[in-house]
Amino acid sequence: MAVRQGTRERLVRAARELVEEGGYAAASVTAIAQRAGVSAGALYRHFPSKAELFVQLFRETADREVAAMGEAAAGPGTVVDRMDGVVVTFADHALHNRRLAWALVYEPVHPLVDAERLAYRRDYCERMAGLLRLGVATGELPEQDAALTAAALVGGIAEALVGPLSPVPGATASEADIVAALCTFCRRAAGAG
Numbered sequence: 030m031a032v033r034q035g036t037r038e039r040l041v042r043a044a045r046e047l048v049e050e051g052g053y054a055a056a057s058v059t060a061i062a063q064r065a066g067v068s069a070g071a072l073y074r075h076f077p078s079k080a081e082l083f084v085q086l087f088r089e090t091a092d093r094e095v096a097a098m099g100e101a102a103a104g105p106g107t108v109v110d111r112m113d114g115v116v117v118t119f120a121d122h123a124l125h126n127r128r129l130a131w132a133l134v135y136e137p138v139h140p141l142v143d144a145e146r147l148a149y150r151r152d153y154c155e156r157m158a159g160l161l162r163l164g165v166a167t168g169e170l171p172e173q174d175a176a177l178t179a180a181a182l183v184g185g186i187a188e189a190l191v192g193p194l195s196p197v198p199g200a201t202a203s204e205a206d207i208v209a210a211l212c213t214f215c216r217r218a219a220g221a222g
Contacts (some may be wrong), residue, residue: 080139
């Protein structure tokens with residue numbers, strides 16, 4: 030069983046490396062198997078399909094991101110400071126691994142992976158809404174529909190990162206400027222000023 034889990038982990042790691050290098054298109058079954066040091070048939074013994082492997086890759090990556098954002102949300106400071114921490118954590122992670130972030134968030138994918146994206150986005154929105162509700166309760170933020178504001182914030186952040194994360198070269202602001210602008214946008218949109 031330990032060998033089997035080791036192979037499964039190698040397959041996920043190989044898929045992640047290939048997606049980081051060239052997106053989902055670069056992560057063919059043959060390339061993944063070669064990178065993991067196994068046969069293509071071995072991949073199918075561990076995952077019913079390539080899409081299921083990508084689902085596992087997405088889940089593992091998203092779980093790490095959600096945990097990191099959860100730590101930021103639970104950190105010290107005001108609710109608005111903690112909201113900034115969540116935004117900074119998300120944006121920094123995306124901007125430091127742009128190709129992987131692009132693939133995980135924007136690249137066309139199999140419907141199974143897209144369903145995972147929606148679940149992740151829903152979780153991210155719910156966590157942001159929790160912070161907004163806390164901000165309203167403490168008086169740091171004005172009364173508002175926290176779920177709707179959270180969805181708008183998450184959507185705005187995702188849209189703002191399309192250009193900087195795109196594999197198509199283009200001029201973008203520095204990472205520090207992007208993160209600062211996202212924090213300012215989120216503060217203003219939530220009513221923190």
